[in-house]
Amino acid sequence: METIHILNGPNLNLLGMRETNIYGHKTINDLEDMCRRRASENGFQVVFKQTNSESTLVDFIQEAIGKSSAIIINAAAYTHTSIAILDALKSFAGYVVEVHISDISKREEFRKFSFVSLRADLVIQGLGLDGYIEAIDKVVEKKVNK
Ligand code: CA2
Numbered sequence: 001m002e003t004i005h006i007l008n009g010p011n012l013n014l015l016g017m018r019e020t021n022i023y024g025h026k027t028i029n030d031l032e033d034m035c036r037r038r039a040s041e042n043g044f045q046v047v048f049k050q051t052n053s054e055s056t057l058v059d060f061i062q063e064a065i066g067k068s069s070a071i072i073i074n075a076a077a078y079t080h081t082s083i084a085i086l087d088a089l090k091s092f093a094g095y096v097v098e099v100h101i102s103d104i105s106k107r108e109e110f111r112k113f114s115f116v117s118l119r120a121d122l123v124i125q126g127l128g129l130d131g132y133i134e135a136i137d138k139v140v141e142k143k144v145n146k
Pocket of ligand 1: 010011023074075077079101
């Protein structure tokens with residue numbers, strides 16, 4: 001069975017607990033359940049991780065190399081700052097989908113630039129947690145159309 005790595009960066013463990021006006025009421029556990037369900041309905045298994053640490057996020061990306069056909073990543077604030085995460089993603093040969101819960105193009109100036117976008121094959125933003133489901137669907141489509 002093919003695997004998708006779904007990787008989440010800093011503070012996303014607080015989903016559903018704070019800033020619900022921006023990020024909604026569902027928790028990271030709800031998100032993990034939603035992703036696992038959608039992936040398994042389509043014959044994929046999921047490695048789902050969250051970390052507050054930049055270096056651990058780099059480690060998670062490296063773990064996907066040779067194991068997963070796709071990475072779905074919400075690098076959270078590291079999106080806007082991390083060349084290390086960009087470099088790690090460049091070492092991964094599979095399909096990369098960048099997801100943001102909010103629409104970063106419509107928020108503060110400092111959120112408008114994304115290092116992750118320099119490697120991502122697809123960017124999905126502003127769809128709330130449904131953006132992750134959309135990302136899984138795109139990975140599935142990509143495989144079907146191969
Ligand atoms: O919209 C997104 O998904 C972001 O990646 C979320 C990041 C933010 O830094 C990016 O600019 C856009 C922040 C994640 C923090 O998530 C929280 C969730 C609930 C409560 C507090 C923070």
